[in-house]
Amino acid sequence: MSGPNTNYDPVEVAALAPEALEANVADALDAIAAATSLEELKAARLAHAGERSPLALANREIGALPPSAKADAGKRVGQARGQVNQALAARQVELEAERDERILVEEALDLTVAPARHPVGRRHVLTVTAERMADAMVALGWEIAEGPGVEAEWFNFDALNFDKDHPARQMQDTFFVDPADAGLVLRTHTSPVQARSLLERGVPLYVAVPGKTFRTDELDATHTPVFHQLEGIAIDEGLTMAHLKGTLDRLAEAMFGPGITSRLRPAFFPFTEPSAEMDFRCFVCRGEDPGCRTCGGTGWIEWGGCGMVNHNVLRAAGVDPERYQGFAFGMGVERTAMFRHGIEDMREMIEGDVRFNAQFGMEI
Amino acid sequence: MRVPVDWLGEYVELPAGVTGEQIAAALVAVGLEEEGLHGGDVAGPLVVGRVLEKHPEPQKNGKTINWCQVDVGDSNGTGEPQGIVCGAHNFEVGDLVAVILPGGVLPGNFQISARKTYGHVSAGMICSVRELGIGEDHDGIIVLPRLLGEHHVEELGLQPGDDLIPVLGLDREVVEVNVTPDRGYCFSLRGVAREYSHSTGAAYTDPALIPVDPATQDGYAVELADAGIPELDGVPGCDRYVARIVRGIDLTRETPEWMQRRLLEAGMRPISLAVDVTNYVMLALGQPLHAFDLATLQGPIVVRRAVAGERLRTLDDVDRVLDPEDLLITDSGTRILALAGVMGGEDGEVTPGQTTDVLIESAHFDPRSVARSSRRHRLSSEAAKRFERGVDPDVTDAAAQLAVNLLVEHGGGTADPAITDADQRVATRGPIELDVTMPTRYVGVDYTPERVREILTMIGCEVRELGQGTISVTPPGWRPDLTDAPTLVEEVARVDGYDKIPSVVPRAIGGRGLTHGQRARRRVAGALAGQGLHEVLTYPFVGESRFDELGLAADDVRRTALRLANPLSDEAPLMRTELLQTLPEALRRNISRGSRDVALFEIDTVTLPDHAAQAPVPGVGARPDDAVLQQIRDAVPGQPWHVAVVAAGQADRSGWWGKGRPVDVTDVVAWAHSVADTLGVPLRRVQAERAPFHPGRCVELTLEDGTTVGFVGELHPKVVQRLGLPDRTSAAELDLDVLVAASERPTQVRPLSTHPMASSDVALVVPRSTRYGDVEASLRAGAGELLESVELFDVYVGDQLAADQQSLAFRMHFRAPDRTLTTEEVNAARDAAVARAAKDHGAVQR
Numbered sequence A: 001m002s003g004p005n006t007n008y009d010p011v012e013v014a015a016l017a018p019e020a021l022e023a024n025v026a027d028a029l030d031a032i033a034a035a036t037s038l039e040e041l042k043a044a045r046l047a048h049a050g051e052r053s054p055l056a057l058a059n060r061e062i063g064a065l066p067p068s069a070k071a072d073a074g075k076r077v078g079q080a081r082g083q084v085n086q087a088l089a090a091r092q093v094e095l096e097a098e099r100d101e102r103i104l105v106e107e108a109l110d111l112t113v114a115p116a117r118h119p120v121g122r123r124h125v126l127t128v129t130a131e132r133m134a135d136a137m138v139a140l141g142w143e144i145a146e147g148p149g150v151e152a153e154w155f156n157f158d159a160l161n162f163d164k165d166h167p168a169r170q171m172q173d174t175f176f177v178d179p180a181d182a183g184l185v186l187r188t189h190t191s192p193v194q195a196r197s198l199l200e201r202g203v204p205l206y207v208a209v210p211g212k213t214f215r216t217d218e219l220d221a222t223h224t225p226v227f228h229q230l231e232g233i234a235i236d237e238g239l240t241m242a243h244l245k246g247t248l249d250r251l252a253e254a255m256f257g258p259g260i261t262s263r264l265r266p267a268f269f270p271f272t273e274p275s276a277e278m279d280f281r282c283f284v285c286r287g288e289d290p291g292c293r294t295c296g297g298t299g300w301i302e303w304g305g306c307g308m309v310n311h312n313v314l315r316a317a318g319v320d321p322e323r324y325q326g327f328a329f330g331m332g333v334e335r336t337a338m339f340r341h342g343i344e345d346m347r348e349m350i351e352g353d354v355r356f357n358a359q360f361g362m363e364i
Numbered sequence B: 001m002r003v004p005v006d007w008l009g010e011y012v013e014l015p016a017g018v019t020g021e022q023i024a025a026a027l028v029a030v031g032l033e034e035e036g037l038h039g040g041d042v043a044g045p046l047v048v049g050r051v052l053e054k055h056p057e058p059q060k061n062g063k064t065i066n067w068c069q070v071d072v073g074d075s076n077g078t079g080e081p082q083g084i085v086c087g088a089h090n091f092e093v094g095d096l097v098a099v100i101l102p103g104g105v106l107p108g109n110f111q112i113s114a115r116k117t118y119g120h121v122s123a124g125m126i127c128s129v130r131e132l133g134i135g136e137d138h139d140g141i142i143v144l145p146r147l148l149g150e151h152h153v154e155e156l157g158l159q160p161g162d163d164l165i166p167v168l169g170l171d172r173e174v175v176e177v178n179v180t181p182d183r184g185y186c187f188s189l190r191g192v193a194r195e196y197s198h199s200t201g202a203a204y205t206d207p208a209l210i211p212v213d214p215a216t217q218d219g220y221a222v223e224l225a226d227a228g229i230p231e232l233d234g235v236p237g238c239d240r241y242v243a244r245i246v247r248g249i250d251l252t253r254e255t256p257e258w259m260q261r262r263l264l265e266a267g268m269r270p271i272s273l274a275v276d277v278t279n280y281v282m283l284a285l286g287q288p289l290h291a292f293d294l295a296t297l298q299g300p301i302v303v304r305r306a307v308a309g310e311r312l313r314t315l316d317d318v319d320r321v322l323d324p325e326d327l328l329i330t331d332s333g334t335r336i337l338a339l340a341g342v343m344g345g346e347d348g349e350v351t352p353g354q355t356t357d358v359l360i361e362s363a364h365f366d367p368r369s370v371a372r373s374s375r376r377h378r379l380s381s382e383a384a385k386r387f388e389r390g391v392d393p394d395v396t397d398a399a400a401q402l403a404v405n406l407l408v409e410h411g412g413g414t415a416d417p418a419i420t421d422a423d424q425r426v427a428t429r430g431p432i433e434l435d436v437t438m439p440t441r442y443v444g445v446d447y448t449p450e451r452v453r454e455i456l457t458m459i460g461c462e463v464r465e466l467g468q469g470t471i472s473v474t475p476p477g478w479r480p481d482l483t484d485a486p487t488l489v490e491e492v493a494r495v496d497g498y499d500k501i502p503s504v505v506p507r508a509i510g511g512r513g514l515t516h517g518q519r520a521r522r523r524v525a526g527a528l529a530g531q532g533l534h535e536v537l538t539y540p541f542v543g544e545s546r547f548d549e550l551g552l553a554a555d556d557v558r559r560t561a562l563r564l565a566n567p568l569s570d571e572a573p574l575m576r577t578e579l580l581q582t583l584p585e586a587l588r589r590n591i592s593r594g595s596r597d598v599a600l601f602e603i604d605t606v607t608l609p610d611h612a613a614q615a616p617v618p619g620v621g622a623r624p625d626d627a628v629l630q631q632i633r634d635a636v637p638g639q640p641w642h643v644a645v646v647a648a649g650q651a652d653r654s655g656w657w658g659k660g661r662p663v664d665v666t667d668v669v670a671w672a673h674s675v676a677d678t679l680g681v682p683l684r685r686v687q688a689e690r691a692p693f694h695p696g697r698c699v700e701l702t703l704e705d706g707t708t709v710g711f712v713g714e715l716h717p718k719v720v721q722r723l724g725l726p727d728r729t730s731a732a733e734l735d736l737d738v739l740v741a742a743s744e745r746p747t748q749v750r751p752l753s754t755h756p757m758a759s760s761d762v763a764l765v766v767p768r769s770t771r772y773g774d775v776e777a778s779l780r781a782g783a784g785e786l787l788e789s790v791e792l793f794d795v796y797v798g799d800q801l802a803a804d805q806q807s808l809a810f811r812m813h814f815r816a817p818d819r820t821l822t823t824e825e826v827n828a829a830r831d832a833a834v835a836r837a838a839k840d841h842g843a844v845q846r
Ligand SMILES: [Zn+2]
Pocket: A282, A283, A284, A285, A286, A287, A289, A292, A293, A294, A295, A296, A297, A298, A299, A300
């Protein structure tokens, strides 16, 4: 290393010789170009632009030059260092871009197998079906009522004109509460809420009732001792069976699609007169395929019972049958869900297997 | 009711070539639902077989099968015996049986082929009446002489290999219809034929319109001794009793083949001439009859109520204690011959070979009296089924006449000219007045007054004009169900056709839609499902053993459950008092089916019989007074809505993406909170000990006023073990009604402060027995209004503390509504909080 020397000729100082500077620059540029990673570039920066690099050392020599020589030498060294720094910066950008791209490639994930970290659960098909049916009734302007599953015998039978000795009362396969004179049963249908609603809300009345019901059937593919119904009752002035049919048509459409209508067949229920069984149009074949598996080729699917509310039911609720009349209907929620979703075995809805639930969406 | 088509055709004109299906469709249109079509669906070869060998072979499953060699003549093409496996045992070597050979088809399109079973190749099947669709008997296979009668089999000269299809009437069709309880008259060919005529307009001939010999004064003495009892509203038990005598009958004679066939087709087994004739008349006219051996009768027929303590051994060989409400047929008043309208006893019965003179009873009994006796004695019979639905009281004598005619013709007897007809009928119902516009106003179809009159007349009513658009309608005897104007409206509507009713959507008055509770339950269910829980519905039936399994103490109020008088299973006669009594079963089922990570919830009511009250049952047709109504309502037990959760497996699933985390009680506490948060209800937590939970891992959730909402915890290890659940299964049960009520009022908001928030951390050393929540509550109380929130972010126990100490690290966030807080203010609030914790719990800042 040279010390300060006032009569020193820069051309005479080896490090400041143009050839030497050029050689240093060339070395530096080679090293920069050869750097294939940011680490190698860092090493090249240290070697060729660091404090101990030949160019830095050459720069230091300038201070020792006579003033006349300083400007010229300074300019040459500055140009050389500028050239090297530019190359470094350019290479830095290149290598950073390469690195960034490589990182993206390296951290790629295969997402073709679903990461089921927190799978969503599901509602049960029966509750959601009942909600959908209730919503269809709300859309028609009806209210949604409820009643108890353990019900007074009077509400379940007598209020609905089931006489104590009438065979229909015996045909209900009723669960009775112990002791037998408790006057309580597990409701065999949602119909007791007809009487409760009439007593509590009065007339005019448009009320639908989803709920759980009970009969002493053993569980098999088509029976369950615990099941669900949707009940409807409308009492007003001037309501007819035509209004009953219109309401059922709307509900059938809401559950099974546009153009699905209902059909009435004569039947008997103690709490309606006239009474009818109701069917809905097979939504699979629309009555056009005698080989249809859904409806058995009949074109119609049984849905439930209905009719004009019996005068004795109105009287039991203190409503004047000379002034008010109306209709009631009840259908199985299980049956509705089974047909809508092609469920063939009742037990699948009872067992609570999450694999069954997982087949449905939250809204069905 | 099984309706043989050829029999039907005797009473109503059937179009040539009509099929059972078409007949069924016509009957459906007037309200007789099709239950099934029989006949025409068995394809041969169905032949007579004679059992040559029968080798019982016990099987591993405990059953014994018979490996049989059966002679089927040449019908199998070889003349060699057929090897057939048969599961029934009610036959012997030498018996004639019904054999369907490979290639045959049984009802339900059941194709028969030779198949390997129980180590043999079974080349066909020995059939039962059920398999052939001609009856419901479960008693084994058909032994032909037993089914058809020995005589008949001999007459026919049945030999192995003979075609059985025509012999059993399987080439002929039977339409089975469901008869609703109001149409008792359709338990007869007479009634069904009439309905077919109503549906199609086909010409109808009433089979009851036969010449009837008039009653005489010297008939067999009959005394109708029951004038009615108050329990049955004073209605006489019997208001008409016809007694006819036929003498000199040979009851060993075979019932004519055509009658046997019709009985078989209608689902009844031919027994003997006297019984067959009474059954035949019952099926034809709907009038049940009883035949007594005249020689054994000891005096006049007396129809009376039973006296307490009387007994009767009925024909089904059950000794029955009679009730004073039971109506009896007695001779001379002392010896009991029958439970009227339900079933006969041993005395007075007709015995073929002995009996020569027969007394035919054709009577009309009070439907309710018969219904109650039948129910009381759990004794249902073909007769009771008809009487309790109402038998035509105008047909009593014609039915007796028809029976007499048939016995004379086929039994060779002579009809006694002395005829009893004790007829004490009083008109209990007047004619019904009907406004002729009512059917239109009720049904929504424009029926002209002429059409209304025409239809009512067609169904057998007498219609009289009363003027001013009103008619007087007297229903026929066979329609006791026509009692008021709406019942007549139904007749008009159904005969005119329900298919004519138009569709009109009513304009409802507009309602309130869903209640808050209904909406709240939907939200809660959606929130839980959204967090990964599956909704399930379990049966509400439990037994006491479940309470034991859950570790409920002997005096736990949750053991007070509503008991069913007739449960499906004696193991589960109670209604659950909590959902967690049944929900874990669904978890166990899922685990046993291979699912591992399962979180379930159920939303339903539970039954809390908190008071023993009796609900009055005041009867039909009138509104009970307010006091009685209140008694009825009050007797119904409380049934609040609950939500329960049970979970096992992983909360955070492991997989290729990384490690998972098992579900634990903190997850369930969080879910329980999410239920309350869904409804915007703040909860408090109180450490609790309660079955079925782990005593150290259970918390009670309450409203801010202390009202219990429910409990969350890890299930007690013993409970987990007894219920067969995965270790560490955690659960919760909340009273949704409490949350719904607490969320009824709309939330009122506080304005948000936009000034900056300041935070301060404190670490407090407290005894390990001190509850986190209590320390947090003290900090809240001490910090005052400036405290916005506080969170417990770390808990330390270990070497740097005494063994019975823990360090709780809380972060407190402060904010003022109107200014930026100074450091001094924040520190002062923090210090006040710490001071409160120190005072309450001896907390020392670390
Ligand atoms: Zn179809």
